[in-house]
Amino acid sequence: MLDVEQTALAGLLILTPRRFGDARGFFAETWNAARFAEATGVDPAFVQDNHSLSADVNTIRGLHFQAPPHGQGKLVRCGRGALWDVAVDIRRGSPTYGAWVGVDLSAENGRQLWVPEGFAHGFVTRAPDTEIIYKCTGYYAPEAEGAVHWESVGIDWGLTGTPILSDKDAEAPALADLDSPFEWSGA
Numbered sequence: 001m002l003d004v005e006q007t008a009l010a011g012l013l014i015l016t017p018r019r020f021g022d023a024r025g026f027f028a029e030t031w032n033a034a035r036f037a038e039a040t041g042v043d044p045a046f047v048q049d050n051h052s053l054s055a056d057v058n059t060i061r062g063l064h065f066q067a068p069p070h071g072q073g074k075l076v077r078c079g080r081g082a083l084w085d086v087a088v089d090i091r092r093g094s095p096t097y098g099a100w101v102g103v104d105l106s107a108e109n110g111r112q113l114w115v116p117e118g119f120a121h122g123f124v125t126r127a128p129d130t131e132i133i134y135k136c137t138g139y140y141a142p143e144a145e146g147a148v149h150w151e152s153v154g155i156d157w158g159l160t161g162t163p164i165l166s167d168k169d170a171e172a173p174a175l176a177d178l179d180s181p182f183e184w185s186g187a
């Protein structure tokens with residue numbers, strides 16, 4: 001019912017809920033706390049759902065995080081269109097600090113990315129009118145927001161044109177200048 005795929009970064013997981021197809025289309029449980037905990041060993045307490053629409057291809061949102069105690073674990077999926085979702089390990093002391101993983105999420109593939117606290121998160125759209133939907137374990141806390149510049153991590157975003165960014169993201173600090181508020185737990 002819920003396929004789980006490990007990634008190169010400890011704790012970062014790719015999930016694929018089962019889809020029940022029939023002549024009408026499909027049905028899928030996109031969140032089930034008991035199944036998630038059983039399949040991953042993680043039991044996140046989500047408090048906020050987010051939903052954004054990006055009209056154009058090559059729109060980049062990120063790389064963002066919220067500092068503790070307002071850190072957010074995120075369960076991310078694509079409700080319409082397609083995107084390439086990226087998470088960067090910013091846990092000080094982590095053996096994979098600064099490393100990143102990118103995953104294709106689309107309305108068609110139904111895949112999800114579990115991004116624990118301690119990662120900067122962002123995405124680039126691969127289709128027009130792409131909608132991202134994600135559950136968060138922490139409330140929005142603008143005073144705790146942090147960002148890493150999208151070009152400072154060595155990520156190949158696969159852009160097919162000029163990226164579309166917010167001013168905030170265009171002016172984000174480089175990873176090399178980040179004093180990360182996250183500490184690796186050793187797990």
Ligand SMILES: Cc1cn([C@H]2C[C@H](O)[C@@H](COP(=O)(O)OP(=O)(O)O[C@H]3O[C@H](C)C(=O)[C@H](O)[C@H]3O)O2)c(=O)[nH]c1=O
Nearest residue numbers: 050052061062064065074121122123139140141166168
């Ligand atoms: C994140 C957030 C934003 N807002 C308001 C604040 C702004 O007036 C407006 C747009 O916010 P922002 O430009 O930060 O939206 P994104 O660039 O999509 O930010 C998100 O992008 C990446 C992909 C993330 O993982 C984060 O969840 C989040 O940082 O929504 C809220 O009211 N609540 C919220 O939780």
